[in-house]
Amino acid sequence: MSKTGHLFVSADPEKCVGCRICEYICSFEHNGVFNPLRSRIRVVRIYPTINLAITCRLCEDAPCVKACPRDALTQSEENGAIIVDEDKCNGCGWCIEACDFGALTLDPDKKIVMVCDLCSHREDKKPQCVEWCPEEALSLTNRVILAQKARIDAVEKLFKAMLPE
Numbered sequence: 001m002s003k004t005g006h007l008f009v010s011a012d013p014e015k016c017v018g019c020r021i022c023e024y025i026c027s028f029e030h031n032g033v034f035n036p037l038r039s040r041i042r043v044v045r046i047y048p049t050i051n052l053a054i055t056c057r058l059c060e061d062a063p064c065v066k067a068c069p070r071d072a073l074t075q076s077e078e079n080g081a082i083i084v085d086e087d088k089c090n091g092c093g094w095c096i097e098a099c100d101f102g103a104l105t106l107d108p109d110k111k112i113v114m115v116c117d118l119c120s121h122r123e124d125k126k127p128q129c130v131e132w133c134p135e136e137a138l139s140l141t142n143r144v145i146l147a148q149k150a151r152i153d154a155v156e157k158l159f160k161a162m163l164p165e
Contacts, residue, residue, distance in 0.1 A: 006080025015137035018051035022129035067098035
């Protein structure tokens with residue numbers, strides 16, 4: 001893995017309107033149904049006007065992979081995506097508990113863990129949630145880009161606070 005880490009889907013809460021199209025397209029892409037409960041991305045309302053889509057951050061030394069007692073999870077060396085071996089997963093939920101971001105969920109029908117795979121099964125390798133987001137609130141990023149954006153945002157807020165009204 002590079003120094004910057006693998007690319008993952010990130011949401012900009014200033015752009016996300018909570019439409020949940022990302023959830024619907026994800027469930028359709030992976031399961032052929034429009035059902036947010038079968039999605040690997042979740043839209044969470046933080047405040048009445050702030051929404052945030054949550055998905056796997058492709059952590060280095062992923063805690064979810066380490067937590068699995070059945071070795072049902074592995075991490076792709078190519079793109080960092082978490083791979084679920086459905087034959088080994090028994091839905092115990094240890095990986096779900098280990099995730100600091102709340103990015104793993106349990107398939108309500110199969111009782112097997114679901115996690116973003118960046119749509120790596122697609123020939124074009126493009127995450128469909130990013131492609132279909134009408135507000136362009138979702139993007140592929142990495143931890144270094146996110147840290148730089150956070151620093152820039154903090155400096156902009158500081159300057160705005162210092163300006164006379």
